[in-house]
Each structure stands twice: as structure tokens, then as C-alpha cells.
Amino acid sequence: xxxxxxxxxxxxxxxxxxxxxxxxxxxxxxxxxxxxxxxxxxxxxxxxxxxxxxxxxxxxxxxxxxxxxxxxxxxxxxxxxxxxxxxxxxxxxxxxxxxxxxxxxxxxxxxxxxxxxxxxxxxxxxxxxxxxxxxxxxxxxxxxxxxxxxxxxxxxxxxxxxxxxxxxxxxxxxxxxxxxxxxxxxxxxxxxxxxxxxxxxxxxxxxxxxxxxxxxxxxxxxxxxxxxxxxxxxxxxxxxxxxxxxxxxxxxxxxxxxxxxxxxxxxxxxxxxxxxxxxxxxxxxxxxxxxxxxxxxxxxxxxxxxxxxxxxxxxxxxxxx
Amino acid sequence: xxxxxxxxxxxxxxxxxxxxxxxxxxxxxxxxxxxxxxxxxxxxxxxxxxxxxxxxxxxxxxxxxxxxxxxxxxxxxxxxxxxxxxxxxxxxxx
Numbered sequence: 373x374x375x376x377x378x379x380x381x382x383x384x385x386x387x388x389x390x391x392x393x394x395x396x397x398x399x400x401x402x403x404x405x406x407x408x409x410x411x412x413x414x415x416x417x418x419x420x421x422x423x424x425x426x427x428x429x430x431x432x433x434x435x436x437x438x439x440x441x442x443x444x445x446x447x448x449x450x451x452x453x454x455x456x457x458x459x460x461x462x463x464x465x466x467x468x469x470x471x472x473x474x475x476x477x478x479x480x481x482x483x484x485x486x487x488x489x490x491x492x493x494x495x496x497x498x499x500x501x502x503x504x505x506x507x508x509x510x511x512x513x514x515x516x517x518x519x520x521x522x523x524x525x526x527x528x529x530x531x532x533x534x535x536x537x538x539x540x541x542x543x544x545x546x547x548x549x550x551x552x553x554x555x556x557x558x559x560x561x562x563x564x565x566x567x568x569x570x571x572x573x574x575x576x577x578x579x580x581x582x583x584x585x586x587x588x589x590x591x592x593x594x595x596x597x598x599x600x601x602x603x604x605x606x607x608x609x610x611x612x613x614x615x616x617x618x619x620x621x622x623x624x625x626x627x628x629x630x631x632x633x634x635x636x637x638x639x640x641x642x643x644x645x646x647x648x649x650x651x652x653x654x655x656x657x658x659x660x661x662x663x664x665x666x667x668x669x670x671x672x673x674x675x676x677x678x679x680x681x682x683x684x685x686x687x688x689x690x691x692x693x
Numbered sequence: 694x695x696x697x698x699x700x701x702x703x704x705x706x707x708x709x710x711x712x713x714x715x716x717x718x719x720x721x722x723x724x725x726x727x728x729x730x731x732x733x734x735x736x737x738x739x740x741x742x743x744x745x746x747x748x749x750x751x752x753x754x755x756x757x758x759x760x761x762x763x764x765x766x767x768x769x770x771x772x773x774x775x776x777x778x779x780x781x782x783x784x785x786x787x
Contacts, residue, residue: 615761619709619768679705686702686760689694690745 373492374451376464376481377566381499382508382515383470386528386558390499391467393558400562404450404461406443408469443477444484451490463566464491471514474498474521475625478646493651494568498522500543502533502554509542519543520625520671521646522550524565531556548595549628549669594673598681600666603634605691609641612684613650616670621648623675629668630660643668694736694760699723703734706764710773727771734763 381387391407394400443466453459468477474496481493498518501508505527508515519525525543527536540552553560609631616624627650629643640659644651670680696718703723704716714727722735730750737744737756746757748766755770757763 611759611761615764619706619764623709674709676705676708678701679709682698682702682705683760685698686694690759 374454374462374464374490375494375566375568376447376466376491377494378466378468378474378477378481378496379499380468380472380474380496380518380522381470381526381528382501382505382512382518385470385499385501385505385508387467387470387499390497390526390528390555390558390560391465393555393560394465394562394565397562400463400465402461404454404459404464406446406464406466408443408467408472444480444487447481447487447491463494473514473517475517475646478521479649482646482649482651492568495523495566496521497524497526497565498550499526499528500539502527502530502536502539506539506542509539509546516546517625519546519550522547525550525552526560526565527552527554528558529556530554545595547626547671548597594671594675594677596670596672596675596677596680598629598666598668598670598684600632600684603632603637604666604684604688606633606635608684608687608691609633609643609653611687611691613643613645615683615687616645616680617648617650620670620672620675620679624648624670624672626671627669629666630656631666631668632664637664640664696723699734702760703767706767707771710768710771712771712773714771725767725771730771732767732770734767 379387379391388407391405395403395405447464450459450461450464454461466477468474478493478496481487481491498521500515500519505515509519525547527533527539530536533539536554543550543552553564616627624645624647627643627645631641631643633639633641636655638659639655639657642654642656644654668680700716700718700723703725707714707716707725707727712727714725717724717726719733722733725732725734733747733749735747735749737747741756743758744756745759746763748755748757748763748770750770755766757766
């Protein structure tokens with residue numbers, strides 16, 4: 373499976389600078405890079421130092437809407453050329469346009485069988501300008517959406533930002549599970565950015581952010597956390613996910629969870645979802661820490677605070693008969 | 694499921710679907726009052742298994758085998774916006 377990571381962030385946040393730095397790392401130098409630029413003249417791809425055949429530009433439209441089909445075709449075509457030996461690469465990095473909504477992009481990556489049979493989504497990295505980020509988040513819903521869907525948030529330009537504490541608090545409220553990293557001119561080990569979100573060490577970092585069950589509210593976006601001591605019967609999981617998708621799918625931006633399943637309590641189940649699209653349940657070999665409680669975080673708009681927990685309890689009660 | 698727990702879940706569900714209404718504990722279960730409808734939810738008798746719930750309106754009684762089925766029936770009965778279900782779509786295993 374070819375790992376695919378998405379680099380997103382608002383206009384001017386420093387995505388291309390980050391990508392340039394990443395491509396200078398020997399382990400990432402041979403990545404296939406897909407750059408989406410919005411406008412008639414693409415410039416970003418000119419700034420990237422990588423081999424011509426491994427760099428693809430998708431111009432004339434935003435990746436999340438106009439050129440979404442192009443993304444699918446590009447990935448499929450790339451994979452075919454890789455298979456035939458025409459190109460060599462071990463991972464794909466996608467730089468979105470500054471106005472892109474990552475949801476349709478992830479949807480394409482996850483739901484198109486021709487893509488998902490050969491590719492694995494590893495991480496969504498959102499670059500946030502440390503100087504202008506707070507204002508951008510306040511003014512542009514695209515930037516908020518990009519921050520909420522990140523597996524990792526990267527503050528750029530921290531060398532010229534006087535104080536980032538308010539911005540970091542805002543980002544933590546929007547996406548409590550995503551670690552906030554810092555880099556100047558993209559100087560950060562790429563493995564820190566792109567490690568798989570389901571890796572135990574990464575998962576642990578995310579879980580540590582979830583301490584208080586309930587909900588946090590920020591500009592119409594709620595972060596709802598569910599914490600459960602008792603293991604859940606396995607049958608509850610698909611029913612719960614089905615109900616979430618059916619009744620709250622349009623309002624659910626992101627869902628992540630680690631669940632202790634009664635039938636296999638030693639192997640936690642990891643849940644990931646974007647809107648009503650759910651990643652297949654992943655089973656870890658072991659718990660990432662001594663904390664073996666089930667923890668679930670939902671980020672959404674207009675979902676009543678206690679509805680998911682009440683639904684889960686009702687399903688659990690039925691499953692236990 | 695206790696009547697208060699069911700009442701709370703159904704009240705939250707109405708909010709989620711954007712339906713204005715009241716959800717009350719009634720003698721025989723839960724009463725849901727919206728602009729133009731009054732619906733009742735009652736627990737099925739043990740002899741009616743595998744049915745667990747009944748959703749009762751003026752014109753019909755709908756059975757439901759699970760809380761999931763009950764929510765689906767209720768949403769349709771209330772003609773909530775977006776009642777067309779967005780089913781879970783599971784990405785291919787990696």
C-alpha cells in the first residue's frame with residue numbers, strides 16, 4: 373500500500389515551504405507530489421525541487437471540487453506507471469489549494485476503490501500561519517474546516533509571531549486531538565508530521581488530549597467527547613456508527629475513537645470517520661498506554677451534546693438484552 | 694431503558710433533526726408532540742419479541758426491533774428534513 377498524506381492550510385500559510393523542506397529529507401525526496409493550485413497560472417510546482425515525472429500539478433480549479441476527478445485519475449495513473457517501472461516513489465504527498473475543503477479529498481482517497489486498493493491515507497497536516505492564523509480562522513470558514521480535520525497542526529512562521537498562545541488555544545478548541553507542532557521554514561522531521569494516525573505512539577498523543585467527557589463549543593463547532601469504563605459489546609460498534617452516519621452524518625465533521633470491545637478487550641479498536649465516511653475499524657495489537665477506557669471524540673456542528681452518549685447507552689443496553 | 698433515558702434520547706434526536714416539539718413521559722411510555730402531530734412510543738411486550746418498540750400515531754402502529762429502527766421510523770413519521778438516510782459508507786480496508 374502506498375501511503376498518502378495531505379498537506380493543507382489557508383492561502384499563504386506556508387504549505388509549499390513545508391513541502392520543499394520535506395522533499396529535501398532523503399527519505400522523502402523520492403515522493404510523488406501532487407500540487408493543486410487555484411488559478412490560471414500555477415506557480416507552486418515551479419518552486420519544488422523534485423523530479424519532473426514525480427511532480428504533478430492540478431491547476432484550473434480547487435482539488436476539493438472542480439479537479440476532484442483529476443486527483444483520482446492522477447493517482448490511478450501514477451500507480452499504474454509505478455507498477456510498470458516508469459516512475460519510482462514510495463509515498464504520495466498532496467498539497468491542496470489554500471481554499472480546499474479536505475473532506476471531499478479524503479472522501480475520494482477513501483471511497484474510490486481504484487485508489488484505496490493501492491493507497492493508504494496516513495495523515496492530514498494543516499499548516500497554520502502563526503502571525504495571521506487567528507484572524508484567518510475568524511474570517512474564513514475554509515481555514516476552520518482545515519484545522520478541524522487535521523491529524524496534525526503545524527504552526528509556521530513562529531519566528532516572527534510575538535505570541536501564539538491565543539491561536540494555540542483556538543486550535544486546541546477546534547481540534548483537541550491534533551498535536552500542535554511548530555516549524556520555521558518547514559524545519560521539522562517529516563516522520564513527525566506524517567506518521568500514521570493509527571500508530572500507537574501517535575494515537576497516545578491524541579488520546580492524552582481527551583480528558584473531559586462532554587462538549588466544548590467554539591463558533592458553532594462542538595467537540596463532543598465520550599469516555600467509558602466498561603467494554604462495549606462488539607455488535608454495538610457497527611450499530612452506533614450506522615446511526616451516527618444516518619442521523620448526524622451531515623453534521624459530523626470528524627470522528628476518532630479507541631474502543632475497548634468486550635469480546636477482545638486486549639486489542640483496542642480504532643475508529644476514524646469523516647462525515648458519514650468511515651475508515652474500516654483498525655485493531656491494534658495492544659493498548660498504547662495503561663488507560664484502557666473507551667474514548668471517542670466527535671467534532672461537529674449542531675449535534676446535541678449528549679445525543680451520541682445517550683445513543684451509545686441505548687444500543688449497549690439492547691445488546692446486553 | 695428507563696423512561697427518562699428514552700425521553701432524553703428522543704428529545705435530543707428531535708433537536709438533531711431540527712424538529713421543534715416536546716417529549717414527555719406519559720403513562721404508557723413517551724409522548725412526542727410536534728406542531729401537527731402527537732406520537733407515542735411504548736415498549737413492546739415480551740411476547741412481541743423480537744419487536745422492542747412501538748411507534749403509535751393516529752393512523753398506525755409501527756413496530757421497531759431496535760432503538761435504531763425506532764429512531765428511523767420516528768424521523769420518517771415526523772418528515773424531518775434530510776430524512777433520506779445517509780448510510781455509513783465504509784472505506785476499503787488498507
